[in-house]
Amino acid sequence: MDMALSMDNIVISNEDENSLMKAIHLPSGLFLNMVLKAAIELGLFEIIAKSSTQQLSSYEIASQIPTKNPNAPLVLERILRFLASQSFLTCNITKDDDGLNIHTSYNLTPLSQCLISDKDESSIAPFLLLIADPVGVNSWFHLKDAILEGEIPFKKVHGVHAFEYHGKDSRFNVVFNKAMQNLTCIEMKRILECYNGFQGVKEAVLHDWDDEYCVKILKNCWRGLPAKDGKVVVIEQIQPEYPDTNLLSKHSFNMDMLMMTMFGGGKERTMQQFQALAKQAGFTVFKIVARAYFCWVMEFYKC
Numbered sequence: 543m544d545m546a547l548s549m550d551n552i553v554i555s556n557e558d559e560n561s562l563m564k565a566i567h568l569p570s571g572l573f574l575n576m577v578l579k580a581a582i583e584l585g586l587f588e589i590i591a592k593s594s595t596q597q598l599s600s601y602e603i604a605s606q607i608p609t610k611n612p613n614a615p616l617v618l619e620r621i622l623r624f625l626a627s628q629s630f631l632t633c634n635i636t637k638d639d640d641g642l643n644i645h646t647s648y649n650l651t652p653l654s655q656c657l658i659s660d661k662d663e664s665s666i667a668p669f670l671l672l673i674a675d676p677v678g679v680n681s682w683f684h685l686k687d688a689i690l691e692g693e694i695p696f697k698k699v700h701g702v703h704a705f706e707y708h709g710k711d712s713r714f715n716v717v718f719n720k721a722m723q724n725l726t727c728i729e730m731k732r733i734l735e736c737y738n739g740f741q742g743v744k745e746a747v748l749h750d751w752d753d754e755y756c757v758k759i760l761k762n763c764w765r766g767l768p769a770k771d772g773k774v775v776v777i778e779q780i781q782p783e784y785p786d787t788n789l790l791s792k793h794s795f796n797m798d799m800l801m802m803t804m805f806g807g808g809k810e811r812t813m814q815q816f817q818a819l820a821k822q823a824g825f826t827v828f829k830i831v832a833r834a835y836f837c838w839v840m841e842f843y844k845c
Contacts, residue, residue, distance in 0.1 A: 664724045780830070
């Protein structure tokens with residue numbers, strides 16, 4: 543069929559058109575998170591990874607899912623094509639000699655490999671399920687109240703602090719702990735590859751708390767350290783002074799929004815803010831010594 547306008551090799555060079563198209567595309571971030579949640583819960587990535595060819599059609603995948611829906615392969619095909627458009631899968635299309643019968647199959651990409659359990663049974667998938675869980679998602683609908691009323695969105699929705707909520711909801715507590723266990727395992731493996739300074743030190747986590755409580759934590763650490771060469775290791779994201787658009791910067795600001803929604807006073811901090819906390823707690827030397835993915839390893843020295 544002849545077409546006046548080809549869909550191949552489209553180049554959008556007009557800046558205004560490109561900006562408007564990006565704005566129209568913005569809501570798809572929600573779509574991606576929800577599709578990934580469904581794909582993980584259905585085990586789609588794991589099914590492909592465990593196959594002998596690591597390349598399956600929607601019909602082959604559907605045959606391994608406990609469903610009685612006769613249209614499952616057709617619905618699944620649309621989800622798989624969506625995931626391929628987002629770089630989570632590779633789509634392979636072959637045709638017979640007549641070009642009539644089309645066979646489509648899918649295999650994993652480096653991005654979706656991150657959602658498959660590694661040899662230590664760790665993956666990013668539980669963290670994604672945590673972020674997409676209704677318990678946390680419902681808090682985002684009240685983000686504006688953090689500005690208008692000084693409310694903590696999570697507490698406004700659920701009536702208690704986020705840490706207290708775990709004791710009320712055993713299901714969410716399992717989701718949270720599994721996500722943190724997996725994420726910590728992945729990050730710590732990388733940290734240990736580039737940093738070996740954990741011997742005989744104290745560790746601190748600060749982004750869940752306001753400045754006053756962080757200083758209290760650090761002062762307790764300071765008092766427990768030896769007078770000579772005592773140090774605390776802080777592993778946190780470091781927010782840039784200027785909001786750049788690179789991946790490190792974007793993720794830091796993403797997590798800062800999450801802290802605002804979940805915890806009163808919790809936030810991501812800049813290097814200067816970490817230095818100020820260290821100084822207020824009595825530490826005299828501040829060093830940034832390593833990075834693992836989005837986390838930085840900082841050392842606060844007593845002397």
